[in-house]
Amino acid sequence: MLRKHCNRWLLIVVCVLLLSACIPYSLSPPVELHINPGDEMLQAQVAMDTEGVSHIVGVVDDHIVYYRTRYGEPKATLTFTMSGSGTDWKQYGPSIAVTDSRTAYLVWIEQRGGPEKFACYRNLTYLPPIGGWKKYCNPLDGNNQTTGNVRVVARGDKAYAVYDRMDLGRGRISELWYKELSSPDLTTGRVWGYSDYGLTGWIYSLDLGIDSQGFLHVGFHDNIPDLTPPPDYTERVSLHSTAQRIDGDMLQHWFIAAGAVLDESIPVSLSFYNDSSDVERVALANGEGTPDDLIYVDSCVAVGCTNKDSHQVDLPSSWDTYSVISDIEILGIGQILHLSFIGLDNTTIKRQVYYMDDAFSSNPPINISQTEDTDKFTLEMTSVAGRDPDWPLIFPATAWVETDFASKTNYFVFDGLFTKTHVFDKYCDPVFSTADISSNGVYFSGVWVACYSTWFSTQAWTNQ
Numbered sequence: 001m002l003r004k005h006c007n008r009w010l011l012i013v014v015c016v017l018l019l020s021a022c023i024p025y026s027l028s029p030p031v032e033l034h035i036n037p038g039d040e041m042l043q044a045q046v047a048m049d050t051e052g053v054s055h056i057v058g059v060v061d062d063h064i065v066y067y068r069t070r071y072g073e074p075k076a077t078l079t080f081t082m083s084g085s086g087t088d089w090k091q092y093g094p095s096i097a098v099t100d101s102r103t104a105y106l107v108w109i110e111q112r113g114g115p116e117k118f119a120c121y122r123n124l125t126y127l128p129p130i131g132g133w134k135k136y137c138n139p140l141d142g143n144n145q146t147t148g149n150v151r152v153v154a155r156g157d158k159a160y161a162v163y164d165r166m167d168l169g170r171g172r173i174s175e176l177w178y179k180e181l182s183s184p185d186l187t188t189g190r191v192w193g194y195s196d197y198g199l200t201g202w203i204y205s206l207d208l209g210i211d212s213q214g215f216l217h218v219g220f221h222d223n224i225p226d227l228t229p230p231p232d233y234t235e236r237v238s239l240h241s242t243a244q245r246i247d248g249d250m251l252q253h254w255f256i257a258a259g260a261v262l263d264e265s266i267p268v269s270l271s272f273y274n275d276s277s278d279v280e281r282v283a284l285a286n287g288e289g290t291p292d293d294l295i296y297v298d299s300c301v302a303v304g305c306t307n308k309d310s311h312q313v314d315l316p317s318s319w320d321t322y323s324v325i326s327d328i329e330i331l332g333i334g335q336i337l338h339l340s341f342i343g344l345d346n347t348t349i350k351r352q353v354y355y356m357d358d359a360f361s362s363n364p365p366i367n368i369s370q371t372e373d374t375d376k377f378t379l380e381m382t383s384v385a386g387r388d389p390d391w392p393l394i395f396p397a398t399a400w401v402e403t404d405f406a407s408k409t410n411y412f413v414f415d416g417l418f419t420k421t422h423v424f425d426k427y428c429d430p431v432f433s434t435a436d437i438s439s440n441g442v443y444f445s446g447v448w449v450a451c452y453s454t455w456f457s458t459q460a461w462t463n464q
Helices: 002-021
Strands: 042-048 054-060 063-069 074-079 089-098 104-112 117-124 150-155 158-167 172-180 188-193 202-210 216-225 233-246 249-258 269-274 280-289 293-301 309-312 323-333 336-345 352-356 375-385 394-403 408-414 420-427 434-440 443-450 453-458
Touching: 042 089, 042 443, 042 453, 054 089, 054 104, 054 443, 054 453, 063 089, 063 104, 104 150, 104 158, 117 150, 117 158, 150 202, 158 202, 158 216, 172 202, 172 216, 188 233, 202 269, 216 269, 216 280, 233 280, 233 293, 249 280, 249 293, 269 336, 280 323, 293 323, 293 336, 323 375, 323 394, 336 375, 336 394, 352 375, 352 394, 375 434, 394 434, 394 443, 408 443, 420 443, 420 453
Parallel strands: 042 434, 089 150, 188 249, 269 323
Antiparallel strands: 042 054, 054 063, 063 074, 089 104, 104 117, 150 158, 158 172, 172 188, 202 216, 216 233, 233 249, 269 280, 280 293, 293 309, 323 336, 336 352, 375 394, 394 408, 408 420, 434 443, 443 453
């Protein structure tokens, strides 16, 4: 009897310790973000710095805005300017990343009175310089036009932007470029040059990541025109990196797959993990339709892209007769590659959010959604460190949006282990609802666009 009581007490202690290490199951009350009273911020993206401060970029009245906060109250705001005004003068498509030095890097697209699009960036140091931050576009690519692929990523004290250059004659991509924004000389090079082969491209989706050695990796799903009549396009999924380069241009390329079975409606997702020998690998998840949708995870050694592997995710047999997948996210933590996806098989009414604690496992995915009669979208993942230093766990936080398109829209976060948190809900049109989450160590926050406004929430610990 004593042994049974001891075992039960030990189990309780272990569970309490694990729960105390978990990401917070209570988030701060959502705060509506405004640069000025009554305005509406859309297209919000968030990046968390090392001190738990959230750096947010969004769009208000066709202008890029920057908002810095800890619990929702503004600590710093900035509205970017343009040289003209009117419906054809606008800034949109923002992306943000923050380095360990707490410098925020913003990129966006700008139109200046016509249909032409230009890629812009700005870096905002945590303490503004004398005279304040500059409020206008710093061109990523001079006067060259972009089709609209403009993204930024940071890790440690490295920050890179990726952007495309338009072929003016055909309105498609001639080259995909990168710029190392954190380097003093702004090292610049091509990710891939379609024009070198007399081709143009069109990118359906792309994702960026920086490995532990500071090299940039870019994965994307694109199409190129066939060179033989009749005119047609070939779809491809590929990985590229600065781990091998000359004169700035990337030389590490892996064209993983090509053909009509690739599903351009499923966005690619890129992450890193270590193999059993602690060698870092880069992985790219993508979808195929045959006609039922499948998930593939392709990976290779991050530096050199050797030991290539292509893995079809093992889904339950119920997915064999009918399946539709609309979103995929992968997240590497140590030697585990976590996987979340939104999908529908022949046993469910609506698409559900599924989670696998190991993308390479044969264990079936678990349904982490709230109800089966709502649609799900806007899937995001980020890693969050446990609060307790005696239990140094790292959790794969997953966020998504659920709606029935009739009443309220719900916003959720799941920690990958114990707890699903209902962040908040709103009664409004969910068409423009989006979400973005970010973390840095134990700090975690998110922005949710609902009812044509941006709402912010961050972790709330019982000891604060």
